[in-house]
Amino acid sequence: MDTYGAANAENLKQAIDDVFIKAIKLSEEQYSNALISAAADGASVNTGVYSGLLARLSQTRPWMVNIHCISHRIELAVKDAMLDTKRSKAFSDVQQFMITLYYLFKKSPKVSRHLHSTAEALDVQVYKVKKVHGTRFVCHQLLGLQSLINDWVVLALSVENSLASKNKTTTQLPGILQKLRNVTFLVTCCYFKNVLDAITPLSLSFQRGDIMAYEVLYQVQRTQSRIQDLIDEEAISVKGILSSIGNEYDETELTISRSLPKQGHTRRNIVNREYNKVSYTNMFKPTGAIEAVKSIKEKVLPELLKCMVTRFSSFDADIYRHMQWLDPANWDEDDVTAEVKPLLQLASHFQERKMHEIDYFAVKREWKDLRNAVKHFYINLQMKQLWQKIMTYRRTDFPNICRLVEIVFCNGPSNSTVEAGFSHLTAMLSDRRLSLSHKTMEDLLLLKVNHHIFTDTEQEKIIISALDSFLSTKKRKLKLDNTHQTKQPCMDLDIDDDIGVHFGVEVEQLEDDDMFIDNTEDCELDYFSESEPEECFEVETAE
Incomplete structure (x- = not known):
């Protein structure tokens, strides 16, 4: 730009x-x-x-x-409803606490060392405090919460031990310990996780590109149904909410407990993992915990449903309903021509395009023949597999249908691929790669984003081209091919001012310090020039 x-x-x-x-x-x-x-x-x-x-x-x-972009829409709906401090500060306080922890552990190696020392003493596995702010989708919020809840007990013990020692690392620790001992705050974190558990599958499916444009509204309504179940849930208790995410709470002893994998056991299969139970006994009484959850159910979640309806209302347009014939699961089993009307309506929307015009009179005949072909040859295939077969082997039989299929597949509802590209560029341009040119970064990004569409032959050509470019930019150690099958004994190496190198066989001196070796075994050698000292020359003869 x-x-x-x-x-x-x-x-x-x-x-x-x-x-x-x-x-x-x-x-x-x-x-x-x-x-x-x-x-x-x-x-x-x-x-x-x-x-x-x-x-x-x-x-x-x-x-x-x-x-x-639908991925951005769901993020905006969550931000508008759940993180709006005017409506409720519960979830925004949780997010701010995670941001505080992230920067604390990032800037204070001592605090991080205390946490891992405590985990090592207890022989349990703790997770890295994750970044949940900035350009992040909902799933990052969920991963951050999971790490926080998993580390809660160990984190409380670590902070308490740090405060008990004479070496106080930061003034933030007392406030952090107050939050960790607050059962009401822990309940809010757990309930926040339950809400994100209902939303995250939708966000992830948007990011993966699994959803077609005409499916968006249906998937959103499924997520709304899960959120409504949380609103309608009547039996609410502190113990029930905490146990739903793996914590045990003793109301009489004010103790919170959790079973964590032993160190190194997270790499094992789940059935082979061993666990240690850790507990923290200095928790505060859960004053107002149930009231806080009820307030979220009454104020925040209904607003979230409202925001989702508003944000995704445009997918209720006719153009998307006219695309539903693409999925065989939506076909009318009794009437094979039921999908012809939406097919023609979709074609009429794109009739002003002067490229691959649709023959309206042939659409009905092609659709009936297509339904018959699917019935005989492609029964029980998934939608993408079916159209891949049709487009590959029967395009000439159904040219107008295939053109409409291409149009539907061109309507990608998410630009998450672009956002992923930004992340790839950030990973490329690390502190050790600051000299990468824009052209090199552009090439690397194209390969990373489009690798799935390259054939094996194309990938091999790209690798060979890159290797040739790499070897031609500066002096490289080259391996010379054996041009003869006859074996030559290894001979003494002499350096001569006129000839350059003697193997006991003929060597021709070329310009620009290049060398031609004839009738020799495979060798590895370095180029050399007159300006280089003789001892820099190296010859390795392969056995």
Whole structure:
């Protein structure tokens, strides 16, 4: 983007246009007609109604389907409902506590060492405090909570021991210990985890790309049903909530206990793991714990349902309902022509495209023949497997249906692949790789993101090309092929000013300090030049 100036919608569009027209070498007409759909996050530069990037791309493509990324939508719904301090501070306090712990352990090796020393003394496994803030999806919040709840007892013992010692490491420890001893706060953490357990499967399926655009609303409603079950749950107790995530609570002794794997046993199969039980006995009385949970059920969760309805309402549009015929599970078993109407309606939406026009009169005949072929040859295949077979082997039999299938598959509802690309770039540009050029990073990213579409032959060509480039950039140790089958005895090596090297066989001196070795066994040798000392020359003769 440096060559285009500021990252505004106009320059972003120009950059995208240049990629397809100048880099990929599509004609302007091909590029205009091939673009079916686009997904982006909710930034105004992307999804602005009047002058955003998607709006500009749609100006010459009235058929284009613009999608606000579903992965970002679920994150925004969670943020709006659960982390809004005006409605309830319960979940935001939990998140802030995890952020405090993250930076404490990141900046204080002493505190981290105390925790691991305590775990080693108890012979239990503890987990790294995870980062849950910044650009993170819901699953990162859940993983952070799981680590916190798992380490709770060991963490409390470690902080208490640190405070008891004369060497106080940080002024934050007393406040952290107060939180760890608070049963009400622990109950809130556990309930937060229960809510995230209901939401995370939806977020993960969005990130993996397992859901088609027409399936989004159904999957969201399934998640809403799970959240409603939490709201309708009547039997609530401190002991019940804590035991739901593996903790044991003794109300009389005010003791919290948990069975943790022994050190090193997390690498074993679950059935082969051994556990040690750890306990902490200085917990506070759970004052107001049940009231806190009821407040969450009455204020936060209903608002979460409302936010999800609002955020995903656009997927109730007709265009997505007209795509449901793609899945054989949705086919009408009694009427083989029931899906023809949505097929034609989908085709009419894209009728202004001048690329691969649809023959409306042939759609009904092709669909009936397709249903018959599936009945005889492709019974019980999953949706993606079925269309892969059809597109590969029977495209000429059903050309119009295949064009509509391509259109539906082009409507990707999530841009999580792009977000993953950002993470890959961050991992590449580590402190040890700061000299990587932009071109090298671009090539590495293309390989990482698109590796699943390369054939074995293409992968081999890429590796050979990269190896040739690597060997040609600077002096390298090369292995010369054996050009003759006859064996030569190893002979004395003499260095001569005129010839260069003698093996007892003919050696020709070439320009630019290159060497030609004839009638020898496989050798490994280093190039040398007149400016290098003679002792830098090395010859290794293979046995």
